[in-house]
Amino acid sequence: MNGPEAVAGLGIDDVTEHYAGIVRSLDRPPVLIGHSFGGLIAQKLLGVGLGRAAVAIDPAQIKGVKALPPAQLRAGFPVLGNPANRRRAVSLTAAQFRYGFGNALEETESDDLYERLTIPSPGRPLFEAAFANFARRSPAAVATGNADRGPLLLISGQADHTVPDVVTRSAYKLYGDSSAVTELKQFPDRGHSLVVDHGWRTVAEYALRWLSEQGIQGRDTSQV
Template identity: 30%
Template sequence: MRTNQTTTVLFITGAFVHHSCWDAWRTYFEGKGYTTLAPPWPHKEGSAEMLRNSHPNADIAANRLAPLTEYYAGIAKGLPEKPILVGHSIGGLIVQLLLQRGLGAAGVAIHSVPPQGIITFKFSFLKAGWGPLGFFTATSKSFMMSFHQWKYAFTNGMDCDAQKDAYYQYAIPESKLIVRDTITSAAHVDFKQPHAPLLLTSGTTDHTIPASLNYANYRKYAKGQSVTDYKAFEGRNHFVLGQATWKEDADYIIAWLEKL
């Protein structure tokens, strides 16, 4: 049974990618009877190509985590029912932050950036994150991931043509500040606080958010009394939403939701 009979799914996009990354997921969930929405981040309303051509984009560069969380909180509050929150990467972190505020009937954090205080020194994590953090560069300018960086951080293990197609379809400029905010109090979660059911998923080949980091995130909730589950998927990289295996992941999530 769907939790509290909720049928609205709010998809929350992560950093560096266009919100159209959810298009196939939306169609699939709607085919299962859900109502869906996947609003773009502020200042990211145009096409991926248009946004790339706008780089460096001062408006995108000014995006911060706390206002972005409030933006999605406002959308959730404006719906006729508490939505099911499904987010990827920073979107997964926002899912956790919104559940803290009682704004979701359930949450799914896909390859989530972890809340404040959870970190790893794994080389792939440090390598993938160094460029986006933009140390020693102006934060007034947006960060645009190069194709070389994209191949390592998002689409590692995929065929080169598929990597290129994904890059030109989805890659967009990002705020360096919002990436840095993920290690500040703007990303704080009280793991002992009761929350709606939460599923955290990870991928064994994700360079940007290693599975071990998602598992550490899950373990932080272990002492709480709320439903918190974890699933590691074999062979998923950070482009998990667009990999050939995405329907398997979506089916698992739908089955988890309908058991609540």
């Protein structure tokens, strides 16, 4: 099956288990880096001991986060506004992308990113995260109390509409009972596009420095 229907209906657990299988197949635990729902999934994997460390960038809200800013409601409405989208793959319009992803950019850069990068994605994960606090066993739950996991860096863009800074800060506080390394880095005036827009290198270099401080060095694989 090809096209949007190939991912329609996939949820957080489906994607998490897919990547868990990849991690288990590796010779050594990897560093997990994810953005938005990828950041949530990176936290889930790290929480169960799959991964040496994790960097979660503008991560989708995990179970236990109660903050619900108006900007996040507006950014999520194109998907959450129609319950049928739970079973669909959904894309955004250019205007919706500008509000949710490119609000900290010039309109021309936002529109360029939209044209080059936007693809339909499953709506189900948004519903699972949005209603996580009403579900006894939610796919958006993370083992925040695990003291034996590797280091975790949470990164937020303070201009983000899709995952506002307060959401990431709230997630950070949920790790308070764990003695494992957990740190928060906030980037002023950066939106949800911070990993793909003109300022991506600043975010990447900070993550690499942080990993180095945890004793994790990158390898040049260009000649491998």
